[in-house]
Amino acid sequence: MKKSENIVVGISIGDLNGIGGEIVLKTFEDSRMLEFCTPVIFASAKVMSFFKSHFKSEINFNSINHLNQLVFGKVNVFNCWNEPVNIEFGKEDIKIGSYAIKSLQAATKALKDNHIDVLVTAPINKHNIQSEDFKFPGHTDYLAQQLEGESLMFMVTDSLRVGLLTDHVPVKDIIVNLTEALIVKKINAVYNSLLKDFNIVRPKIAVLGINPHTGDNGVIGNEDDTILRPTLQKIKEEGKLVYGPYAADSFFGSNNYKNFDAIVATYHDQGLIPFKTLSFGQGVNFTAGLNKIRTSPDHGTAYEIAGKGEADENSFKEAVFAAIQIFNNRSDYEGLTLNPLKKSNQKM
Template sequence: MSNELQKPVIGFSCGDLNGIGTELIIKTLSDNRILDICVPVVFASNKSINFYKKNLPDVTLTYQATKDITRLNYKQLNVVNCWEDDVQITPGQLNEIGGKYALISLQQSVQALKAGQIHGLVTAPIHKKNIQSAEFNYSGHTPYLKAMFNADEVVMLMTAENMRVAVLTEHIPVKEIAVHITRENILKKLHILHNSLQKDFGIDKPRIAVLGLNPHAGDEGLIGNEEETIIKPAVKDARHKNMMVFGPYSADAFFARGQYNQFDAVLAMYHDQGLIPFKSLAIGEGVNYTAGLPIVRTSPDHGTAFDIAGKGKADAASFLAAVYNAVDIIRSRATWAESHANPLKKISARVLANAEDEKIEESEG
């Protein structure tokens, strides 16, 4: 692996200026050990950084401020000044300023990603309604990044030490969920999830569980027929494409009985079906990863937390985990690309994966 990817350049968008995003960035990047694994670049302004830094007297933060991303200090935290305005920051308040500058930060960080000036992006939380404008007509980061990178499809994937949960539908009203449960959509998401588990997480033969839509996975058609007419056929389609996919499972029993421990990832049908058990059962800190993009983007698994913004109370653990995840995924992609460019390494990886799969089958038997 090249030295460049051993220490990738990681960008940080600041999120809503009145939320906890900047505080999380300061707390995370004040630990100089982060410089051992990446070169951090914050897209904001030194004025906004200094504003929140004043509320954290016990935190020491040194950085280089620049307007030119091509002139980074690779041994220090870099702050790219995205605006010169004297912005009035009002922690905890939902207003136009918070959304306006969150978008400016996001736009400039995405531009840097497209130009290859940064290798990955960690996004601080935005307020999904507050950021809406003519330039941002999306329900969140995930659909925005999908559009910016012209991705055919992406998957919102929540990751933790003991589980990975993806969702088929994201931020849509509950009454519209069933419309999006189609055989084609499920197969697309499974394909992206399967490829991501291989390339981004280094799992050669991933095992994926699919949840049902209805209570008790439909009880063989007694409580809705989506499982019989849509989900089961999609699972069969995936198997025919050499993916190890199983289900559909009844969501409540699946999580209550710990069946998720037997799989590398779970595909839930809708947001709360997947994220409620994830946030209840995940060990360690949860991270939101956008699978299916040509670039690497992660974020913490929480929102703007206006109620504690500016008070120095924000817990940066999930944000730090998002940084580690971004670096790990970048390295995993590089390793995967290298091994698949070398036939001998590819064969070796396959032999090891087959041996591991035989162990799993024996234990299940």
């Protein structure tokens, strides 16, 4: 396993008019972070110098044009472009969106080529990134295409993990997308991530229902009875500890979520509203199921406070720590897989 400070964390800078630059600066102004990793920010030295001056930061950067110039124990900036960029905090700008994509594409290539170990993405604006060359609703869908595996949007903290069967799907299309194949694929992705990424030997997973009160025996829809319950039963017969469907309205308020290693919600707001209510500012968005590790903070560009020095970096910092921990856990798991004697001695 790599020494902790030699784990290379790639950072895509996100929307330059948002709070991404500020939270990256604030995270690595704490020099102790360099004991845990070596960061590489995919942007430009000119942009990062602008942020440093604007936010009166004391941070020092190592500017590089090739990833083999990286210096361990320093905050590296990989120059994805050299031209000046006009940054106007709080403004939605198509040109700024194109720089966010340049950063993401360069960081993703570095991840694929093993020049960085993990990727942490600062927030983007899903509207201004759209172009003829980039037609993805966000990071997750782009990375799912670029990297091997079956992607899963997995929101995580130390005490709460929420996965989604459908993520950035319009409400009117949720039922159309909820097939047996999708449910099996997503729950398997949650299960495998709990094993490999979180070192949980016998994961317990709760699944939330589709309809209010899981349909009330067909009174409020029959999809829970015709789609969800039969599929969960098949998964249980494989020996996985999967429970539900549970009525979503009372599941979190009753603290039932504390009895499980992960909760699987059927759609975006069903899972993310309680997750962000319980953990906002500490949560991490982890793209599970891929052959590489990507995390991000649980918030957006926050244009309304951009440039004011008011942004809270804690979620971004947690995303860095989560990426490092998942990298280590996955390395341990692969080591156990290669050495069954170690695995037999692992505590249950």
